[in-house]
Amino acid sequence: MFARDTGNERGQVGIGTLIVFIAMVLVAAIAAGVLINTAGFLQTQAEATGEESTEQVSNNLEIVSETGTVAETNEGPINESRMVAQMSAGSDDIDxxxxxxxVLGPDGSSDLTANESGDGxxxxxxxxxxxxxxxxDGTSEDVLQEREDRVxxxxxxxxxxxxxxxxxxEEGEQADVTxxxxxxxxxxxxxNAPDSLNGEEEGDDVQL
Incomplete structure (x- = not known):
């Protein structure tokens, strides 16, 4: 009988085990890197979402009063509205x-943007x-900066x-404004237009 070279076989098995171990370490390292990158991305995204949510909650307007201008004596309708607004407590500057x-009114809906020019x-x-x-006085038409500012x-x-x-x-009609x-x-x-405009003259302002 010939003797088997078991030492050589054990050496080959040891090298194979080492290769498998190195491969597992590399896979684990890559996976850890992916997890770290993913965690960092999710954290950044969560922080951004949190900041946006905080801004939405803290930066807001408050409507102080609402008036409308009567178009014709004793009849109406209300042809112009004016809403006095201020910034909510704790708000940052509001542009x-x-x-x-x-505006959702009796005749449909309208989407409005600011009437901007070179001067604001x-x-x-x-x-x-x-x-x-x-x-x-001293308030910018475009930007609310202080709680006392009114536009x-x-x-x-x-x-x-x-x-x-x-x-x-018209009398008794309403419009929802967002x-x-x-x-x-x-x-x-x-x-809300008053139920009756009787006694109101052209150009008068009424509470809405």
């Missing part, structure tokens, strides 16, 4: 030039744009599709 407004947002409103006008948001109810069929809001800031936060309000 109203980036705001959008959706104009006070004049039309069928597709809202206007802005400062109320408190009027002006809409032409005679021209926008949501209320244009009757040239504005103001959306660049951050995504929304403020909703309802413009």
């Amino acid at each position: 109203l030039s980036e705001m959008t407004i959706q 947002v104009e006070p004049e409103a039309n069928e597709s744009h809202f206007g802005l006008e400062e109320v408190t 009027e948001i002006i809409m032409d109810l005679e021209e926008i599709d949501a209320t244009s069929e009757e040239d504005g809001l 103001l959306t800031l660049q951050s995504g936060s929304q403020t909703t309000t309802v413009l």
